[in-house]
Amino acid sequence: MKISINRLKDYIPFDQSPEEIADLLTASGLEVEGIASYESVKGSLKGIVVGEVIRCEPHPNADKLSLTQVDVGDRILPIVCGAPNVAKGQKVPVATVGTTLNPNDGGSFEIKKAKIRGEVSEGMICAEDELGLGASHEGILVLDTDLPNGSPVAPLFEISEAIVLEIGLTPNRADAASHLGVARDLKALLHKDLKMPDVSGFFVAREDRAFKVTVEDQKDCPRYAGLTISGVKAIPSPKWLQDYLKALDLEPINVFVDVTNFILHDLGQPLHGFDADKIGGAEITVRKLPKGTPFTTLDGKERILTGEELMICDNKGGLCMAGILGGQNSGVSDSTTTLFLESACFGADVIRKGAQHHGIKTDASFRFERGTDPNMPVFALKRAAMLICELAGGEISSGIVDHYPEPIEDVRIPVKYRHVDRLIGAVIDRSEIKTILKSLDIRVDQETEEGFLALVPPYRVDVTREADVIEEILRIYGFDSITLEENYQSEYLAEHPEKDQNKLQYRISETLAGMGYHEIITNSLSSSAFSAASGFLNAEEDVVILNKLSEDLDVLRQTLLYTGLEVLAHNINRRQKDLKLFEFGTVYFKKAKGFAEGNRLSLFLTGNSSKENWIHPVTEVGFPELYAVVEALLVKLNVPLPEVEIVEDTPYTYGLILRTNQQEIGKIGLLEQAVTRQASVKQEVFYAELDWDRLVRLAKKQEKFKEISRFPEVRRDLSLVIDQQVSFEELRQIANKAGGKLLKRINVFDVYKGDKVESNQKAYALSFYLQDDQQTLTDKLIDKTMNKLMAAFEKNAGALIRK
Template sequence: MKISYNWLKDYISLSESPEEISSALTQTGLEVEGVEHVEKIPGGFEGLVIGEVIECKPHPDADKLQLTKVDVGTGVLLPIVCGAPNVKQGIKVIVATVGTTIYPTSGEPFKIKKAKIRGEVSEGMLCAEDEIGLGTSHAGLLILDTEKPNGTPLIEIFESGSDYVFEIGLTPNRGDATSHLGAARDLKAFFKRPIEPRQSKSLKTEIDRPIEVTVENNEACPRYSGLTIRGLKIEPSPDWLQWRLKAVGLSPINNVVDITNYVMMSLGQPMHAFDADAITGNKITVKTLPAGTKFTTLDEVERKLSDKDLMICNDQSGMCIAGVFGGTQSGVKDSTTSIFLESAHFSADWVRGTAMRHGLSTDASFRFERGSDPEMTLPALQMAAEMILELAGGQVASEVVDIYPQPILPVRIPTTYQNFHRLIGITLPNDQIIEILNLLDIQTETIDDASFTAIVPPYRSEVTREADLVEEVLRIYGFNNIPLEETLSAGYLSSFSEKEPYKLQEDLSTYLAGKGFSEIQTNSLTNPKYYKDLGLGGEPVEILNKSSEDLGYMKTSLLYTALESVRHNINRKAKNLNLFEFGKIYAQKNEKYKEDQLLAFYMSGDSHEESWLEGARKIGFHDLSRVVFSSLQHLKVVGYTTEPTEDPALEYGLAVKLNNKVIGKLGMLKTKISRYFDIKQEVFYAEFLWKDLVKAAKVETSFEEISKYPEVRRDLSLVLDKKVSYNEIKDLAFKSEKKLLNRINVFSVYEGDKLEAGKKSYALSFFIQDKTKTLTDKGIDKVMNGLISTFENEVGAIIRK
């Protein structure tokens, strides 16, 4: 949003420099992202002076050129070659001296240099109005009628005008600051300086030809004000008004439309002028129209309305999308002679919904979405009407319409000084707190030594809580004025949980990146078709104010958007993918909504590129399991178990359980799901409920001395029933030998015709170590015999010799 330094001075006396004002605005919460120096006339007429043609005669070698000698007050006549048809002796003209840069109305600026034209010296240039940016005429020199002495700078005759414009990054909660008055209010509190009152004239109804107004939807339109003016004339705005609008980035259109924009930028109240002759039936109705009704907006786009779009209608059709965009048929045209001037307060929720549905963002919707001031409709209407009568003529043809059935009352917030001191961190004098609030137009009552009640005006719609009042005081007192302790310490951190999910997430992300994985972040919104066709996850949450039908549901599974990303990469020849994602899923049940964060892994393609040493190998289940279980190990999650799962998304896989609760799953994604997203290669997928991993993760670090005694390896080959899993073997081994068995490794698995049906063979390595002494053969044999006995008795294993 752009705010003009000169325009601010209409509302508050400012002697501070633009840089100081920029700093003040930023400190009060209106962050100034940049300050631009703008000029009404580029260059500000620098180097242009008044000159008098003392001598004028034809150029000897050019029929259309004249040789002139010009007095510019230096005592030396300048020779200047000129081709203008109206140049002659005795006229006063505008002279661009050597070294001056001139800025034409169209075209690029250029610098005047001493030159020879057809053999004659020329030390300057006599100027037409378009050559110095004063207008568009190039018929001849701009001849001056002035008594000013020769050599007088042109700026003394023509006001060039310059300004400083602040680019403010306005936050969504500051609807009160969408105008010059709004910014001036904050400066009023910061500098303790009054707002300059605007002088108003009384509006006298000269003819009685009103337009009837009815509001059918008071929820969407709590207040509607308006006025009819007839007999006006549409023409270009005066120069000062056009300059003001251009300075803040608005394009002048005509006097009436420019005035409505001027009032909006001044007071923050969007306005709209209807051609009164287009209001058929001489009646305006504020209402909604049936869903699907077609309406063409000013950008000449035909739109289908929702039954939640508030419309300003005549007795036949809609004329304007309330608070957002006007229509092609009812706007002010060059032929307009009568208008109905609208100044209304529309619901922020209704305007925001409509703007999002239609993908529209206008200066009006920008303000209404943030919350306009319901008390500003009449002052804005008064200001606009006065300006129209002055600049466009006409007569007031009705009394002021003001439909306001349920006035929006100030918010009353009881609070205590103690809470201010607690939240700020220091003790401010009670009277200073009251003073700042009063300077911000927040009145106070029932004041005693401990508490008071703040009365917040309706234009501060975002100030609703005690904490908001504290923020108001702080932004004027100055966040920078809150002192730091002399000795900084982190002792206060002891009250926080030692496991911070975001730190664990950052740590695991770094770990996975080191493993060759790339993180993806996908949209929380997804296509309703995915859920209807695949049905993954819980009952979906549908978006009410959809920006697109393809983004109509909150996603119930991370797979929907992740597989879009996998497909996108594969289609661009990046088929070998190792991806992970921290994402949220959403569901509803019995009108209650649920949100969960998941950690997911996606692997597809080849595990590595082919080379002269070995060929490519497709990613398999164990590539996924390796990275999943190493991630659990990295988080120091222990005590989990795995078991086969029949998850509807997986062809095959494992469920990971902790304390008899399933916390995750991993496996090969069902082919029908991959094919649904037009992915023709296998996709391996895992997901975990992140809060369960955070809860199970260990953040402490322990150390132990490296053993001085060697580790011993012994191998066994077991023939087992196919139904016996490796996990069962591992659990039995550690149950049999709790003290000396360090780890187990499977280095071969065989299933084939050399074994009887229903059997398989595991070749296992057992690593044994005593950390207090060197193992003897007798001790090793005892451990191995114990393991063999356990396997034979518990799972019917046959030990192959």
């Protein structure tokens, strides 16, 4: 959620810096995730000054250039200009040396002293598009101003700037989903009064376009208000309103839409405008339509109603899906001259169900789903009507219809002081408690020595229990204000298991980082579309989110693959194609009874092994590179090297299943193109997913010291001709059994397939490293070991030994 510091100051005047305000809000529970700046013109024309052309003559070496002398107040600048309309006596915008220009084409460049066709130029006379003010490039911009030469030009163009806070709003703080809501917290934190917008000038000019309102479902619509404005025009909004919306990343449309968006983000009250001439029977009915009724929304999509949606209707049918999205046939347009403006309070449950079923998420539904202030609709309606009349012309042509038969009262919560002291961990002065609550619009009633009755306004939908009231006291009082006693101590020392999963994870993370891998953390939420189209995930095991935030995030992930591929796609699309990534994450499964989850370690390798350079040629990453990393991790965990089995099933084009002690610890291989393209990745990706829980169980305590053998290592080579289907892993297992303790390691250094062997055969060149930790190996012992190996290969692998 974006909040403008400029607008906050209209509610609460303050001198604190944006950083100080961000710290205050974060400490009180409204976490500020970032601070950004908005400029209506990029660069805000900094360094651009008023200049006067006092001399203009043709360039001696170029037909289309002019030599000018420009007075910028404190000095006369020689400037070479290419504009055809430059002339002596003009007042012009001048970018001096060192100024950065931000033209409309999106680039930016710094003005430097230069020589152009042999003539010195110390600045630039600017055109409209070069300043980012418009699209014209027909000539320089000529200023009509009496400002002294050298004055900044920014005041001539109403340049606006804003500092914007990005607040990570938690679901419980629906009251803070607006500038007013954030200002209410600042009111309490800064001990200042809140200045509300003035609606005292609201008046009804005439009442000839009144609408009758009927609410059939009082529970789902406790309050509905509306009025009519006639004689309006759908014109563009003024610059101040457009800049306000742009600072919040909203696109201005026309004055009707922009005012309702302004009120929504300013006061937190969603509004909806109808073209009054399209409403049949001059009557509005809030009700539910029969199941199966088709309804076309503003986005042009026909939706089939379930019968549970709350609808705004006229005598012909549905006009709007209440609190979610308007209808195509009743919305305002450029031809609208009479506007019916709706301001209501809808039940959170009915809006949430309707929005989720139809996959619609709007700023209005976001607020209604969490709960809005039932006492705000009429105030917001007056404020919006006054703005529309001021900006779009017209006059209010009906009184306010306000259907609110059962006003929602304050929530009454008994609070005991001893509970306040116990939960906070400190005794706060009773008068300060009452001051804090008053600043939060929570009234204190029926106070005694033991406690009081808190009267909480309805807009605080999250404050319903005594503990909630105490939390409100603490967050304004300040968590940092609670001192910790020096004599606090633990009564016992906890025993820690020998295997610390966090330490193991840290060790592996360090190892991977040292190999050039970058750690990622992705969302546990994923899309059911992946499991449905994957071919290797069971869609029936998806853990479906009941209160899903969007259709794209509707299940918990069964694998780290797809969320990781989305990270790859994001980076590749930004020309970062050589990637080494890893992630520790949790996966989830639905079982016949209950649910299951597990921890996984994923590795992604794609692109080139190294950056381009003149010494070494660029080589693409391959399967052996990733397998070597996996093997190094197992060594780091002191887990026995795995037995492998070839896998060619989805999602791998080819790969291996890794097993240790007959337990599968993971899979590794090249991903199929069909799988990577599901996430819009169009280059080869090698992927490994390891069962981290199982690896932690298999990990053994590593010896800190190991004596290096004093006796030399011996190498012997063998050349074997074997069948194509015999793998190196099979040969390694045969060798480990036959070689005994003397065989330290085995390596394949050459593989041959060609016309010198049968078509169904291949030749392996293997090296064997023998060593005895107790004595120097003799030729007799070496030969005996090698003979055992050759016999084992011939017997168990059908190998032909080349001697």
